[in-house]
Amino acid sequence: MIDHLLLLPRLRIQNANAISSPMTWGFPAMSAFVCVQQVLERNLPDDIKLVFNEIGVVCHHIEPQVIEGGFIKAFHLTRNPVDKSGNTAAIVEEGRTHLExxxxxxxxxxGEALGSPERRREIAQRLFEQVQGMRIAGGSVMPSLDTHRRHRPELISFDVKEEERAKQWQRLKRRLLPGFALVLRDDLLAEHTSTLRAQDENATTLDAWLDLSRLNHECRVEQVEDEQTGAVKQRVQWGVRRPYPGWLVPIPVGYGAISELYPPGEVANARDPEVPFQFVESLYSLGEWVSPHRFKKPDDLMWFVENDLDRGIYRLQNDYAKTQQD
Structure with a gap:
């Protein structure tokens, strides 16, 4: 249960990384925002003694930098300067998007006393100013257009009484509208895998993931009666098959090891030769975009790190599905 919640509202991010993994694009990976939380915590001023445990993200606006041609979308790419030989440099495809x-x-x-409202406002404002100079998902944080300062940072200390706590959360949810938050739906992926295996025992989790990641158009044949002649005839209708309600999307959730853990400095050209190194590949799951007004408590939209070092799994978790089952 979260006792204190820091709100950094309406951050305008320009040219964030829209390629979230080798197989997905659009909204940046949640791991990018977890990195923001970790960097912000590591650079806390000495007089602010806080620990950051989890992070939630509400997207108010997204503008992918793409061009559309029919059913195909292509990223806007930059023309780089010529190389040292004077030839045209190769174009490296980079996907970018603007976010709020x-x-x-x-x-x-x-050890930080958070009982004083003045102290909480001071901490929230200082951290809000600090995040203005950071990179978020590879993008730059732009100055706010909120000249009337309607959207102010806030550090909320939830009341111990459940009734007051619920009122605080209701007020906060209204500040997050309009928008959508990404949550984890491992449960739907597992359920759909079981459904496909009941039809085909060779079906895999990848089949279920791909089936839920695309629009499946299917044909339905109906028996209808002609109003004039009374004869029964067949009518064909096409529709989109949606196994589950909601706005479901494929998402990366972390990394899985594909090699042993090497000691520091053993692998050449590693980014940091002073830490252990391991080759990994992306892990995928299913996510759902949910409006903040549907969350019963702040824990529902929070993401946190849950690693399994023995199995070489480094991934993020979210407890929204558990709340739905309660």
Missing amino acids: VSLLIGVESE
Whole structure:
């Protein structure tokens, strides 16, 4: 249960990375925002003693930098300067998008007195100013267009009473509208895998993931009666098959090891030769975009790190599906 929540509202991000994994594009990977939380925590001023445990992201606006031609979309690419020989440099495809997001960070006090409203406002404002100079998902944080300062950062300390806590969360949810938050739906992926295996025992989780990641058009044949002659005839209708309600999307959720863990410095050209190194590949799951007004508690939209070092799994988790089952 979250006792303190830091709200950094309406951050305008320009040219964020829209290629979230080798197989998905659009909204940046949630791991990019977890990195923001970690960098912000590591650079806390000495007089602010807080621990950041989890992060939630509400997207208010997204503008992928793409051009459309029929059913095909292509990224806007930059023309780089010529190389040292004077020839045209190769184009490296980079996907970019403009975003407006609000970040919610679960905060734990580590000796910091958060009982004073003045102290909480001071901390929220200082951290909001600090994040203005950071890179988020590879993009630059732009100055706010909120000249009337309607969207202010806030550090909320939830009341111990459940009734007051619910009222605080209701007020906060209204500040997050309009927008959508990404949550994890491992449960739907597992359920759909079981459904496909009942039809075909060779079906895999990848089949279920691909089936839920695309629009499946199917033909339905109906028996209808002609109003004039009374004869029964067949009518064909095409529709989109949606196994589950909601706005479901394929998402990367972390990395899985494909090699042993090498000691520091053993692998040449590693980014940091002072830490252990391991080759990994992306892990995928299913996500759902949910409006903030549907969340029962702040924990529902929060993402946190849950690694399994023995199995070489480094991934993110979200507890929204557990709340739905309660």
